[in-house]
Amino acid sequence: MTDTTHKAAVAAVGPVPTAPAAAPAPRGTRVWRGLTPWLFLLAPLALLITFTYAPIANMLAYSFTDWDGVSPELHYTGAHNYTELFTRPDLFEVFWVSGYYLAASAVQIVAALYFATILSFHVRFRNFFKGVLFFPYLINGVAIGFVFLYFFQDGGTLDSVLGLFGHHSDHSWLGTPVSANISLAGVSVWRYTGLNFVLFLGAIQSIPGELYEAAELDGANRWQQFRHIIAPGIRPVLALTVILSVSGSLSAFEIPYIMTGGATGTETFVIQTVKLAFQFNKTGLASAAAVVLLLIILAVTWLQRRLVPDSVDKGVDLV
Numbered sequence: 001m002t003d004t005t006h007k008a009a010v011a012a013v014g015p016v017p018t019a020p021a022a023a024p025a026p027r028g029t030r031v032w033r034g035l036t037p038w039l040f041l042l043a044p045l046a047l048l049i050t051f052t053y054a055p056i057a058n059m060l061a062y063s064f065t066d067w068d069g070v071s072p073e074l075h076y077t078g079a080h081n082y083t084e085l086f087t088r089p090d091l092f093e094v095f096w097v098s099g100y101y102l103a104a105s106a107v108q109i110v111a112a113l114y115f116a117t118i119l120s121f122h123v124r125f126r127n128f129f130k131g132v133l134f135f136p137y138l139i140n141g142v143a144i145g146f147v148f149l150y151f152f153q154d155g156g157t158l159d160s161v162l163g164l165f166g167h168h169s170d171h172s173w174l175g176t177p178v179s180a181n182i183s184l185a186g187v188s189v190w191r192y193t194g195l196n197f198v199l200f201l202g203a204i205q206s207i208p209g210e211l212y213e214a215a216e217l218d219g220a221n222r223w224q225q226f227r228h229i230i231a232p233g234i235r236p237v238l239a240l241t242v243i244l245s246v247s248g249s250l251s252a253f254e255i256p257y258i259m260t261g262g263a264t265g266t267e268t269f270v271i272q273t274v275k276l277a278f279q280f281n282k283t284g285l286a287s288a289a290a291v292v293l294l295l296i297i298l299a300v301t302w303l304q305r306r307l308v309p310d311s312v313d314k315g316v317d318l319v
Contacts, residue, residue, distance in 0.1 A: 056294075062287040069283035081288035091289065094269050097181060101252050101268075104185035105245035111189070112196035112241075117226055120204040130201070137194035145258025148187045152259075177265030184256050184266060191255070192248070196241050203234040243304055247297045269293055 063081055067074035085091055115133055119126045136144070151157045152173040174180045207229060215225050253270040256262060262271040269289070277286035 059287045059290055062284055063291050065284045067283045068281040069277055070281065074284070077284065081285045082292075084285060085288050085292060091272065094267050094272050095250075097256075097266060097268050098249050098252065100181040100185040101188060101249035102246065104189045105249050108189045108193040109196055109238075109241055109245060112193050113200050113238075115193075116197050116200035116204055117230060120201060120230075121222075130197075133197045134194040136191045137198075139191070141191070141254035142258055144187065144191055145255050148183075148255075149259045152183050174260060174264060180260060180264045180266050184259060187255050187259075188248075188252065192245075196245075199237050199241055200234060203237040204230055207233040239304065243301050246300050246304070250297055250300070251293065 062074075064076055064078060065074040066077050066080075112133075115129070119129055123129075154172055158173065171179070173183050211229050212225060215229060220228070251270050252268045253274075256266045256268055257271050257274075260266045262268070262275070270293070273286045273289045273293070276282045276289065
């Protein structure tokens with residue numbers, strides 16, 4: 001059809017009718033649509049403010065007082081609690097105990113990443129092994145503390161197992177600071193490896209399978225697939241697990257409190273804070289210690305986010 005014929009046909013048919021413009025929604029409808037997302041957020045925001053931000057604000061306020069946690073009267077003391085906290089080295093010496101848990105965190109991250117990588121491929125009984133690895137995280141921390149308390153006691157389960165292999169030792173596993181802290185850190189590895197394993201496994205399984213197929217066609221082995229596909233793909237999750245591990249190491253409480261109560265050089269900063277509040281009735285000083293711990297964790301998180309940002313290159317290098 002020529003251009004002249006097309007114009008003639010259009011002229012004969014007439015102009016094509018256009019759809020009428022939609023009328024703007026009433027003002028009340030627009031306001032309701034704007035408020036709808038906030039109505040859904042109202043309940044979680046109320047819970048967050050009630051059980052998170054309000055207690056933090058109270059803790060911050062108590063840190064500037066001499067409140068003993070019982071008396072209805074409290075007096076403003078300014079920065080006295082913080083001055084006492086930073087001028088008493090014994091209050092910060094307990095942070096050396098966190099070094100054992102930091103080392104244990106590195107072990108559990110490596111172990112979780114290893115098992116997640118292995119079980120992300122087709123392995124026999126992999127669902128069974130997934131359940132075995134994640135099961136310890138489902139157990140209550142108090143129950144774990146009591147179980148391993150009998151496990152490490154003199155003549156307990158560990159000594160009995162070692163005796164089967166001909167090794168009879170009279171060593172008290174919870175009797176010296178070094179062995180006690182290593183034992184407690186080992187329990188934390190057993191308990192929290194499953195959590196990191198699930199995080200890593202979910203991140204690995206979210207990587208498109210076409211990348212593995214292309215890598216196999218290019219002749220990449222399992223190590224090369226891990227290095228060039230899995231490691232870059234799970235980098236944000238790895239950064240998250242590092243943050244959780246560091247904050248958990250600095251605030252370890254359940255396992256050492258149940259198993260040793262902080263004795264034998266196993267007292268952590270949180271156990272010390274609890275004792276200041278409930279054993280020595282120094283709630284103001286304990287609140288200041290809790291604020292300092294919160295600031296340390298926030299600083300470590302900020303530093304980690306600066307060193308390892310979440311934005312990663314999605315490209316895959318198979319060279």
